[in-house]
Structure formats: C-alpha cells, structure tokens
Amino acid sequence: MTGEVQTRAAAAVDQARQWDRLMRMAALGAIPGDGVNRACLTELDRESRRLLIGWAQAAGLTVSVDRLANLFLRHEGTEPGLPPVLTGSHMDSQPNGGRFDGIWGVIAGLEAVQALRGAGITTRRPIEVVAWTNEEGGRFAPGCMGSMAYAGFKPADTWDAVADGEGLTFGAELAKQLSLESDIPRRGLGVVDGPAPFAYVEAHIEQGPLLESAGLDIGAVEGIQGSRWFLVEVVGKSDHAGTAPLRLRKDAVQDMLRAIAALNELTHDPDDVLRFTVGRIEVSPNSSNSVAERARFTIDLRHPDKDVLLAKGDAIERTVQAAMTTCAATVTERFHALPSRFDPLVPGLVEQAARGLGLGVRRMASGAFHDAQFLAQVCPSGMIFVPCRGGVSHHPSEYSSPEQLGAGTRVLAAVLAELANR
Ligand code: GLV
Ligand code: MN
Ligand code: MN
Ligand code: MN
Numbered sequence: 385m386t387g388e389v390q391t392r393a394a395a396a397v398d399q400a401r402q403w404d405r406l407m408r409m410a411a412l413g414a415i416p417g418d419g420v421n422r423a424c425l426t427e428l429d430r431e432s433r434r435l436l437i438g439w440a441q442a443a444g445l446t447v448s449v450d451r452l453a454n455l456f457l458r459h460e461g462t463e464p465g466l467p468p469v470l471t472g473s474h475m476d477s478q479p480n481g482g483r484f485d486g487i488w489g490v491i492a493g494l495e496a497v498q499a500l501r502g503a504g505i506t507t508r509r510p511i512e513v514v515a516w517t518n519e520e521g522g523r524f525a526p527g528c529m530g531s532m533a534y535a536g537f538k539p540a541d542t543w544d545a546v547a548d549g550e551g552l553t554f555g556a557e558l559a560k561q562l563s564l565e566s567d568i569p570r571r572g573l574g575v576v577d578g579p580a581p582f583a584y585v586e587a588h589i590e591q592g593p594l595l596e597s598a599g600l601d602i603g604a605v606e607g608i609q610g611s612r613w614f615l616v617e618v619v620g621k622s623d624h625a626g627t628a629p630l631r632l633r634k635d636a637v638q639d640m641l642r643a644i645a646a647l648n649e650l651t652h653d654p655d656d657v658l659r660f661t662v663g664r665i666e667v668s669p670n671s672s673n674s675v676a677e678r679a680r681f682t683i684d685l686r687h688p689d690k691d692v693l694l695a696k697g698d699a700i701e702r703t704v705q706a707a708m709t710t711c712a713a714t715v716t717e718r719f720h721a722l723p724s725r726f727d728p729l730v731p732g733l734v735e736q737a738a739r740g741l742g743l744g745v746r747r748m749a750s751g752a753f754h755d756a757q758f759l760a761q762v763c764p765s766g767m768i769f770v771p772c773r774g775g776v777s778h779h780p781s782e783y784s785s786p787e788q789l790g791a792g793t794r795v796l797a798a799v800l801a802e803l804a805n806r
Contacts, residue, residue, distance in 0.1 A: 386740025390798035396499035399790030410483040419780020423523040424476035425557040448571040453517045453561045454530040459497045461510040468510040469803045470581040474519030482782025484589045490515045492587040496797035507804035516755045524554040526719030531755035534574030535762045584759040587768045591752045593775025600744040601791045603769030604734040608750040608757045609688040612697040613719035620711035622677035634710040640679035643707040650703050659686040724757050730766025737798035
C-alpha cells in the first residue's frame, strides 16, 4: 500500500506544467510531422539545457555539471551527506526523433521534485535530477557516453577523438560546451570521483507496443536486453561505371551487399527475438557513375540472452570476411552492453506505487537501451515506462498523452519520496 507521503507527492504533480515544458522543449529542433532533431552538444542542445537550468533555478534547485557535461539539478536533503537518489534521462534526440524519448525522463524528474517541494515533503537524502550527455549516439557513436563514464564503465576521455559527419570531435565539442557553461559549478565524475548514488530511477516512454495493447498505464522495468554496435568498412577501388569491366572491379558496394546478406542469414531468428539492424550506410565517392571505393555500414545487434548476444556478435567479423570477393573489410566494435537485470528494489517500488495509485501495471523488460543499464552496475536501478501510441519511437509521430505522462510522473514522485527517506 502506498503511504500518505507518497500519495501526497503524487497528488502534487502538475500534469499541465509538465506538458507545457515538454512542448517548449519540442520547439527546440522541431522538424515536420511533430518531430525533433536535437543532437547532443549542438546549439539546440545548449538551448534546451539553458531552458532546463532556468526552470530548475526558479524552483530552488542547485545546478552543477561534471566533465562529461552531465547536468545535475539538486534538491537538498535534510541529511546532505547521504548518497542521493538519482533520477533523469537524456535531452538529445535521434535525427528523425520524437518529442518524448529521453526528454520526458528529465522533465518528469524536475516535475516530481517540484511536486515534493510544493507539497512540503522533506527528504533525508538529496534527490538529483540528471540529464545525461549523448544517450542517443546519433551524432557521436556510441550512445550512453555520459552514463558510461559516470558509472566508471569507460574512462572519461574514451571518446575524445570520435568525429561527427562534419569532422568535429566529441572532445572538442565537449570542451566548448563546458567553457560555455563555466559559470555552472563543476562537480566530480560519478563513481570515479565519489560514492555511488543510493538508487537510480529513469522514466521513459516504452518505445514498444506492449503497454498500449494491454491497456496498462505503467511498466515496472526489470531489465534491459543487451546490445552490441559494430562499424564495418569495406575498401575496394573506384572506377569508371561505363568502361571498367565487372571482372576487373573491386566494387565496395557489391561486397557490402554480400556481407549484409550473409549477416541476415547469420542473425535470422524464427522467434524474432534477436534484433539485427543496418541503420546507416555511407558510400564513397557516392557518385552514380563511379564504382564505389569505400562502403561503411553500422550494425546494431540486440538480444536478452548474453550467450546468444556474445555468440552472434562474435561471428560477425568472420561472416563479413567470408563474404568479401574482391575487397578488404574491417570490423570494429563500438559499443557493448550486456543484458542487465535490475536489483529488485526499484522495480518493486514502482509496481507498488502504481498499484497504490490505482494504475494498471506490469513487470517488463526494455528492448531499447538506456542510461539505466550503466547505472545498474553501481546502484539499485529501475525504470518507469508509460505507453506510447502504436509503440512508435525514434520517429516524429512518437506520442504519449499528457495523462499518460502525468501518471508516470506521479509514480516517479511516489517512488522518489519513498527512496529518498530510506
Ligand atoms: C536507444 O535509443 C536505443 O537505441 O535503444
Ligand atoms: Mn531514450
Ligand atoms: Mn532513443
Ligand atoms: Mn535510447
């Protein structure tokens, strides 16, 4: 049963304020069809951070930033020395993204904390709302850089040389961001420089169809399937499309197509659990009357079972090599997150809070990866999912209603009120 404090915290959530903030954020990087394109460390990302910082300061929260530009909004506890409860998500979007993926988790965190404060609820532990840097990995691959560094999974300078499509590096763009925000107090980097948080809770739209089709309000997420990202480069030789005989060519596009066909066979799963995606292809010189000298493509591979993920991922390199006829290929792994199962604490509290508030809830796994996957390595973690229309995400038509998002934030407020008083 949800206690009196949790009920009061949930009741103080202002659904209209949350929706208004989401729509103001959605205007930053708006694209046709109600979508958003707000890549990390761009001017639009900066604007969204400034907007968030303004709201947080007006609400009486203290703002700080770490060396990965992860942004923290702190509500002080009555025992400030205790490890905080952390909640949040990311503000960057996919290039053809929607208005809710990521940003809702940050806005929900702020709204939940404001609800507690508005209801006069004090907490023993501080609560920190975090906006993680580069969760999507659309501009700088891979995703989840901010949370990986925070959790000590990778050193902070791991991605300094990663370049975007224009040749700008993550390291340089990060340095620019930090200098533009030099007025914001700097803090240490997560568990590298300090103690682990007490717990982490991330609110996110489901990005899949399960809650909507079951008519449920809340998903209490118990774990996240594993993902591996690879970059394949095929190198041949450029030639004249009209004069070079096929038998003398080293056509990078043709060998890339053979490799992708072979990978489709490797990853074919009659049960449709294994997910294999080639999401990005670049060809050079990219001219209709030249044979391609280079072809690059990305692979995103996912499975909930570690053994399958490892076995299939490890077979990618030899599958690609075996498919080459005239070209040379290199395969580089760029991201590797094993399937994670959350400590039962947070999923249990999410389920309990949802039931206490009269909401329909189920336990579930996440098909998308999230920053929570890395936080789960250092503290009890969990996620709150809400339904989204048609299960659609990573697309402009992504939609969850003000009521659906409001329900998720009420659950978050109740869970935070509970965790921060433990
Ligand atoms: C995160 O955006 C993912 O691709 O799962
Ligand atoms: Mn997301
Ligand atoms: Mn996403
Ligand atoms: Mn994501």
